[in-house]
Amino acid sequence: MSVTAAKGFTAAGIAAGIKENGNPDLALVVNNGPRRAAAGVFTSNRVKAAPVLWSEQVLKSGQLSAVVLNSGGANACTGPKGFQDTHATAEKAAEVLGVGAGEIAVCSTGLIGVLLPMDKLLPGVETAAAQLSEHGGEKAAIAIKTTDTVHKTSVVTRDGWTVGGMAKGAGMLAPGLATMLVVLTTDADLDSGSLDRALRAATRVTFDRVDSDGCMSTNDTVLLLASGASGTTPEHEEFAEAVRAVCDDLGQQLIRDAEGASKDIKVEVVGAATEDDAVEVGRSIARNNLLKCAIHGEDPNWGRVLSAIGTTRAAFEPDRLNVAINGVWVCKNGGVGEDREKVDMRYREVHIVADLAAGSETATIWTNDLTADYVHENSAYSS
Amino acid sequence: MSVTAAKGFTAAGIAAGIKENGNPDLALVVNNGPRRAAAGVFTSNRVKAAPVLWSEQVLKSGQLSAVVLNSGGANACTGPKGFQDTHATAEKAAEVLGVGAGEIAVCSTGLIGVLLPMDKLLPGVETAAAQLSEHGGEKAAIAIKTTDTVHKTSVVTRDGWTVGGMAKGAGMLAPGLATMLVVLTTDADLDSGSLDRALRAATRVTFDRVDSDGCMSTNDTVLLLASGASGTTPEHEEFAEAVRAVCDDLGQQLIRDAEGASKDIKVEVVGAATEDDAVEVGRSIARNNLLKCAIHGEDPNWGRVLSAIGTTRAAFEPDRLNVAINGVWVCKNGGVGEDREKVDMRYREVHIVADLAAGSETATIWTNDLTADYVHENSAYSS
Incomplete structure (x- = not known):
């Protein structure tokens, strides 16, 4: 209607x-x-x-x-x-x-x-x-x-x-x-x-x-x-x-319905000192092309999450960061956490939780994976 | 050696x-x-x-x-x-x-x-x-x-x-x-x-x-x-x-030698009020995925250049911006310039000039196009 x-x-x-x-x-x-x-x-x-x-x-x-x-x-x-x-x-x-x-x-x-x-x-x-x-x-x-x-x-x-x-x-x-x-x-x-x-x-x-x-x-x-x-x-x-x-x-x-996407990625930032910090970190993760490619490949590459967090001005200590992908805490205290083999990424929705361990504010940013179809659609758009 | x-x-x-x-x-x-x-x-x-x-x-x-x-x-x-x-x-x-x-x-x-x-x-x-x-x-x-x-x-x-x-x-x-x-x-x-x-x-x-x-x-x-x-x-x-x-x-x-790239893109910002402005604008253009896809498709999509400039804090007036792609001023004074059909994009190097018409500072940022090969290489990297 x-x-x-x-x-x-x-x-x-x-x-x-x-x-x-x-x-x-x-x-x-x-x-x-x-x-x-x-x-x-x-x-x-x-x-x-x-x-x-x-x-x-x-x-x-x-x-x-x-x-x-x-x-x-x-x-x-x-x-x-x-x-x-x-x-x-x-x-x-x-x-x-x-x-x-x-x-x-x-x-x-x-x-x-x-x-x-x-x-x-x-x-x-x-x-x-x-x-x-x-x-x-x-x-x-x-x-x-x-x-x-x-x-x-x-x-x-x-x-x-x-x-x-x-x-x-x-x-x-x-x-x-x-x-x-x-x-x-x-x-x-x-x-x-x-x-x-x-x-x-x-x-x-x-x-x-x-x-x-x-x-x-x-x-x-x-x-x-x-x-x-x-x-x-x-x-x-x-x-x-x-x-x-x-x-x-x-x-x-x-x-x-995003162009060429095969995954919908929910980036949830928790434990932030401020809501602005949570949004900045969420955007940085959501915009990381390397991570978006990895998610496309169903690869729980948490290192790229930490790398994206590291480019922000948010309050955090690198050795206190935790990252979960689809419920598995693959990164704990800035290092290797649970076995990444446990992460099931077969479905369209992927849920990333980034815990900054610096407070209690949160924010959720939605993004998509980066795919060959996205490239194709946007390289052929106007010509 | x-x-x-x-x-x-x-x-x-x-x-x-x-x-x-x-x-x-x-x-x-x-x-x-x-x-x-x-x-x-x-x-x-x-x-x-x-x-x-x-x-x-x-x-x-x-x-x-x-x-x-x-x-x-x-x-x-x-x-x-x-x-x-x-x-x-x-x-x-x-x-x-x-x-x-x-x-x-x-x-x-x-x-x-x-x-x-x-x-x-x-x-x-x-x-x-x-x-x-x-x-x-x-x-x-x-x-x-x-x-x-x-x-x-x-x-x-x-x-x-x-x-x-x-x-x-x-x-x-x-x-x-x-x-x-x-x-x-x-x-x-x-x-x-x-x-x-x-x-x-x-x-x-x-x-x-x-x-x-x-x-x-x-x-x-x-x-x-x-x-x-x-x-x-x-x-x-x-x-x-x-x-x-x-x-x-x-x-x-x-x-x-960048992963999966088919084009090397020289983004030259001229007419900037400060060198920092020129670098900020250059980076914004260089990181615009839509533009990088367009360049991959050999499409002189200058609208995406203006759109990227518009996200920066640099000094400029939208209706004074000029953009040249491979020597053709496809955008003049923020609008349509020379015929985009004149732009020859067959070669690996692509040269974008963004003129902010706000001063005399310049900066050059190099980037690559966004390709299906980039996606493939980075989606298969760790698994």
Whole structure:
């Protein structure tokens, strides 16, 4: 049900001809109110795509009537013309929906450095508007796919209100693999300040800790729109938990569909002096190409875990580090622990626990293995 | 001629049986004086192998009589027993050479977390000592190979004095791919302070800017030994230039032999406000897996270069960035530049210039593409 699970929303997904292969490439999500509160979180890459610059700007009002999303082109590094194209897209959507362009967010994903075919995109917005439906969430989720093999949606329903959403890509806000676009909707009756708090708290521990390949996109965007159509105003904690649950679910789906991956790796850092230390160590492990290759080869090479920990500024003593892989403590006190032959790595999920023995803080980062398929997919992507 | 090109040095390389396949795995380099000055630079990984901890300690005196190097095992993350093994290795070399153990540096490379077979290593030191020769430099260079397909040596001769050396691995001090071990020798008559200054200045702009896969080893070591046997004391600048030339040559050889690579990528950052900015941007580009895959696919995907620049803290404006790939300015002012079809990427060397348009500082980082062969080699390494 995706972005139309919550009351007050309609959506559509169509093939506008932006993608040369004729696959769906344009999605429209409309908030029919009564409220039109919104919040957003964007890539921390300093090279931001035109749609990110635009959407950051319009979000300042805390109000959104609709989101236009296209796959088939990122509209990044496209100069003033690229920004004009984003602006024209918002104007077109505003015109057909009878609202102001300043209430329209725009998201794009695809190749960087290529202008969008506006002669196809603008008519596509009209076509999509004509197909808006309370059952259109699924089609919208399909239309934003790029290298995704499946579309990703998630819904959580609580007492009288719902949070739903869709996602594409495999990555995170900072950093990200390919572009991650996420639109979340809710019929809870909340203002933009509440949405913003819940969204930031959720992304910080979900999408932000999904680190498939350490590369940060120019286009990553997560939006949360509230219609108030349920007439219910949940407690902040309850709402924040629901948003986090949807983000967590979508984040897991992104990892499971990461380009070329054969393993999903849960890197859990425990015993850290601070949460920041835990996140830094988790990212360092998650980004270590040598370790990611070893996991691909089903090799519990804990030395590469220690080597990755050693590059961080986190508080730890080398001879107190412990590492478990799939439940076997293969490294104890910085040296050889239990027999590595005991580690069973046949399954897709691999669980690494790194114990810094320096405190009680923890963090979990999700990543993938590094495979020949990843290389193949990303060496053939634009040519 | 390697480490025996300079007068006053003998070396040997033998198969001690540390490697199960019977390949050479133990090298010995001896400084016969009259001087025995030395300097060293080590990995900045906080998880340091036993031989690194030992060699850092003995180097404090500024004196070395010999270096024992083994491949077939890194002796990293091996606890107190690992350190005892390094100590025993130094003691054995000291005994057969008739010097103190505090004048013996030890270097190890291979798998982390495995104890060395001391019953083979210690007799190997005796065997190597018996084969020491003024022509042994080549054999020593061969004995330190792990996944290297060729051994690496370099020699520079100036007016009456020589700097020579050997290297293994493909990587750098901080960070490094697999372990990099380098031993340099000179017959110039210099004290350890002069050696230290020249070595640090050289490694900072050579090995330290070779970033094949962004992973930092627990064992990286670069040593410089001076025998004084030429009776000549060169000017500091002249000597420093010679050391830099040898390091640069060995660094290039490391990149050209990097695991699984099909392209050598020269990332030249120009127009930076500071040298630190240039290095940070160069490293960010050099470590971007998506870009490395694109280069492997001979795809001049400059969007991934901009995306990598955007993750840094360097001074720049996104709409002033320029990028050239193999001489074609495919990105101008942050947007589309010359026709990417003009870029010829058929050859092994690829030259990326990133112009930050923010100053006049520059730096060059060397890296490799990311290939299926890299994945294969590193997923099958220890099992």
